[in-house]
Amino acid sequence: MKTNQFYLPMKIQFFGGQTLFELKQNMATVGQQLQKTEENLATKAIDPNASMEDIQALQKSRDDLKMRFDVIKEQHDNLEAEQKAKFAQQQAFQQKNNPEDPTQQKVQAKAELIRAVMNKQPVSTEIYQALGDEGETGGGKFLPKTVSTDIIVEPYVKNQLxxxxxFTQITNLEIPKLNFALDDDDFIADKETAKELNVTGDIVSFGRHKFKVFAGISETVLNGTHTNLVSHVERSLQSGVAAKEKKVAFATTPKAGEEHMSFYSTQNAVKRVEGENLYKAIKNAIADLHEDYRENAKIVMTYQDYSDIIETLANGNATLYTAQPEQILGKPVIFSDSAVNPVVGDFNYSHYNYDLNVLYDRDKDVKTGIEQFVITAWMDHQIKLKSAFRIAEVTPEV
Structure with missing residues (x-):
């Protein structure tokens, strides 16, 4: 990346017409003369043959040289302090615009990418190279791999799943539904799994489902520091990505083409297990899982549902309120307000995959005047084995 650098050569800095180097030389010369005069004065002072006029002349010469030395030293010290301050300023400027820290270099490159997009300017090859893309995109509309990975892989607002x-980031991904196989088909003890594989096959193919995320940027943020700009944009985009992931996985009425992504869709038809109350429904759902899935099972549910369970079970006893959810329900509990009905199962069989190519663009909200940094990404969520999950429901009252 190109950086604007300036230098402060010592020889061109003057103070009263003299350089710092010349002032150092003058200090040395006058200092030597002063030292010699003081030595002569000390010798004359103890010489009984020396006249008072000679001693007074040496005293006057010493005082004159001392005054000259002090004046030159003050000039030297002032100029040296000025040059140290300018050198520190230069170092700070160079550190800001060409930092040695790889993390800061990456932040700076991301900021330059965002500003180039927002100002409708081409993104230079140097920026792509600084972000680890080695210019492979040729300055096109693809986000550098490191940027798209940071947005997709580490969301700021968490998706509880x-x-x-x-989670993977592989184009045209195909994987087996089971992690291992034996030469004997009868090794699958869970009959529901065997039936599912017989109907749907033993390979999962991931598709590409497009979605956009908008990060609003005000003018003050755009013109602010690299760190604040990059942090604001990445957090906004990461929040949008996490929200999309949760939305497709727990949609009760999925969008057309996204039905297979939701635990609740009729297309997936994840088995629903009932109980007279939610506590018993969850217990029944855990018990209904085959032991291959029950061992690693976890429960994703709303905090409100869990609070209702505790209130019912406690019946005035405060002890249950301090117990860990796993002690109450028998499996680890993850809270998500998106889980309108508790989902119980082995979430290793829930798989998100992102396409490697993520596009960037800009837009403007004409209502607010806020500029938008936009990414277009492709994602798919596959429930590799529906048999690994159960949905807990309360038995409807007759």
């Missing part, structure tokens, strides 16, 4: 589900 991260840490549970599998």
């Amino acid at each position: 991260r840490g549970l589900s599998t």
Whole structure:
């Protein structure tokens, strides 16, 4: 990346017509004369044959040289302090515009990318190279791999399924539904899994479902520091990505073409297990899972549903309110307001995949005047085995 650098050569800095180097030389010369005069004065002072006129002449010469030395030293010290301040300013400027820290270099490159997009300017090859893309995109409309990965892989606003589900970033991904196989088909003990594989096959193919995320940028943020600009844009985009992930996984009425992504869709038809109350429904759902899935099962539910369960079970006993959710329900609990009905199962069989190509663009909200940094991404969520999950429901009252 190109940076504007300036230098402060010492020889061109003058103080009263003299350079710092010349002032140092003058200090040395006058200092030597002063030292010699003081030595002569000390010798004359103890010489009984020396006249008072000679001693007074040496005293006057010493005082004159001392005054000259002090004046030159003051000039030297002032100029040296000025040059140190300018050198520190130069170092700070160079550090800001060409930092040695790889993290800061990456932040600066991201900021330059965002500003170039917002100002409708081409993104230079140097920026792509600084972001680890080696110019492969040729300055096109693809985000550098490091930028798109930072947005997709580490959201600021969390999707609670991260840490549970599998996440990849591979184009045209195909994977087996089961992690292993034996030469004997009868090794699948869970009959529901065997039936599912017989109907749907043992391979999962991921599609490309487009979505856009908008990050609003005010003029003050756009013209602010690299760190604040990059942090604001990335957090906004990451929040949008996380919201999209949760929305497709827990949609009760999925968009056309996204039905397969939701645990609740009739297309997936994840088995629903009932109980006379939510506590028993969750317990029944855990028990209904085959042991292959029950071992790693987790529960995703709303905090409100969990609070209702505790209130019912406690019946005035405060002890249950301090217990861990896993102690109450028997499996780890993850809270998400999107889970309108508790989903119980082995979330290793929930898999998100992103296409490698992420496009960038800009837009403007004419109502607010806020500029928008826009990304277009492609994502798919596959429930690799519906048999690995159960949905807990309360038995309807007759």
